[in-house]
Amino acid sequence: MTGNERDVRQAHGGSVTDPAWEDVLRAGMESDPESGASGSVEPELAVARLLLHAGAPAELGEARRDAVWREIDGALTPIPWWRRRAWVWGAPALAAASAVVLVVMLQPGRPPPTSPLAAAPGQAIAAQLEGQFAMLAPAARADVARSVDTSRGSMRGTLLAMAQDAETIGGAP
Amino acid sequence: MTSGARTLASPATARWLTLALGFVLGGGSMLVGLAQAGRLAAARPEALVAVAQMVEVEHRRVDLLLERGDEAGAIAALEALRRQPWPAREDGGDIGEQLRHDVYGRLVRLRLDFPDIDPVGDDALLQIIDQGLSGSYREVETNPFTARLVALRGEALEGRGRDDEALGAYEEALGMNRALLDRELLDRELGEAP
Numbered sequence: 001m002t003g004n005e006r007d008v009r010q011a012h013g014g015s016v017t018d019p020a021w022e023d024v025l026r027a028g029m030e031s032d033p034e035s036g037a038s039g040s041v042e043p044e045l046a047v048a049r050l051l052l053h054a055g056a057p058a059e060l061g062e063a064r065r066d067a068v069w070r071e072i073d074g075a076l077t078p079i080p081w082w083r084r085r086a087w088v089w090g091a092p093a094l095a096a097a098s099a100v101v102l103v104v105m106l107q108p109g110r111p112p113p114t115s116p117l118a119a120a121p122g123q124a125i126a127a128q129l130e131g132q133f134a135m136l137a138p139a140a141r142a143d144v145a146r147s148v149d150t151s152r153g154s155m156r157g158t159l160l161a162m163a164q165d166a167e168t169i170g171g172a173p
Numbered sequence: 174m175t176s177g178a179r180t181l182a183s184p185a186t187a188r189w190l191t192l193a194l195g196f197v198l199g200g201g202s203m204l205v206g207l208a209q210a211g212r213l214a215a216a217r218p219e220a221l222v223a224v225a226q227m228v229e230v231e232h233r234r235v236d237l238l239l240e241r242g243d244e245a246g247a248i249a250a251l252e253a254l255r256r257q258p259w260p261a262r263e264d265g266g267d268i269g270e271q272l273r274h275d276v277y278g279r280l281v282r283l284r285l286d287f288p289d290i291d292p293v294g295d296d297a298l299l300q301i302i303d304q305g306l307s308g309s310y311r312e313v314e315t316n317p318f319t320a321r322l323v324a325l326r327g328e329a330l331e332g333r334g335r336d337d338e339a340l341g342a343y344e345e346a347l348g349m350n351r352a353l354l355d356r357e358l359l360d361r362e363l364g365e366a367p
Contacts, residue, residue, distance in 0.1 A: 125327075125343045125347075126324065126327065126328050126331075126343070128347075129320070129321070129324035129327075129343065129346050129347065129350065130282075130321075130324070132317075132320075132350040132354075133278075133317050133320065133321040133324070133350075136317035136320075136350065136353050136354070136357070137317050137318075137321075139357065140271070140316055140317045140318065144225070144268055144271055144272065147221075147266075147268045148221060148222060148225040148268065151215050151218035151219075151221045151222050151225075151268075152218070152222050154218045155218040155219045155222055158218075
């Protein structure tokens with residue numbers, strides 16, 4: 001400890017824990033360039049602060065501590081999904097797209113079908129079937145007539161055979 | 174060069190055409206054979222001939238009655254014909270069944286078109302149709318008369334609000350007619366083939 005420093009302490013009678021003491025020390029260093037000291041006293045002051053803190057840790061005030069914990073909580077707590085930026089911008093776009101899809105699917109202008117025959121009315125199907133019958137019936141009637149003729153020929157043959165058999169039996173001695 | 178390419182292409186085309194024609198003829202012959210095999214022949218030809226003559230005469234009478242605007246008389250004539258004894262399928266074959274379906278179909282058509290003449294209830298009409306189809310109509314060779322009676326069954330069911338059953342009957346009738354039209358087209362193609 002230089003004589004200047006001792007003088008400063010004696011002159012002010014302060015403690016090293018008092019921030020005013022540091023100011024007095026700096027002022028003494030600047031006002032007495034002849035003492036041989038050069039440079040800054042800041043490194044020594046930092047060491048002194050560290051030693052003081054290690055000896056007796058300084059306590060934070062209640063308000064300051066709460067503020068620090070709030071900052072820590074804010075940094076650690078995750079943001080809820082509904083408050084994320086993607087949702088803020090994406091939700092309106094998603095809602096609009098859903099509305100469009102709903103409108104396309106429901107088609108409010110078109111009445112909903114009430115029965116299986118509502119889409120294709122039964123009257124129209126019945127008329128179509130009747131038209132098909134009118135188209136197919138003539139050929140089918142001709143086919144039936146041919147089949148009946150065949151049966152008639154078969155029947156005639158059977159009758160002739162029966163008649164011949166009867167003649168043979170009747171004419172036999 | 175062009176004529177050379179043409180002479181090269183012609184035999185190949187002719188080969189393909191011949192092959193395709195062979196496929197068509199073979200397939201057609203097979204279908205005709207299957208159709209004939211599926212048809213049940215009349216075991217009693219005389220029964221079929223008798224009923225066919227009776228049906229033919231009555232059809233002509235109904236034609237005349239309808240020309241005169243006598244729908245009531247036409248319905249009465251067909252009702253009387255319907256009540257005649259019909260040969261069993263084993264006796265009259267598939268042709269006998271077709272004749273019966275034709276008569277029932279014509280009667281039901283008139284009943285649906287003129288519901289105020291000699292009215293019958295919906296249930297009674299459905300009973301008439303079911304009696305005409307006789308439950309074994311699916312075994313009969315596909316023909317327009319059966320298809321029409323099935324379609325008329327659909328109409329009667331639809332009139333009663335039984336839409337699902339009506340739709341089934343319509344689809345069945347449409348399927349029958351589709352098969353008949355396919356067969357008709359095939360017969361025409363075979364008839365036109367050299």
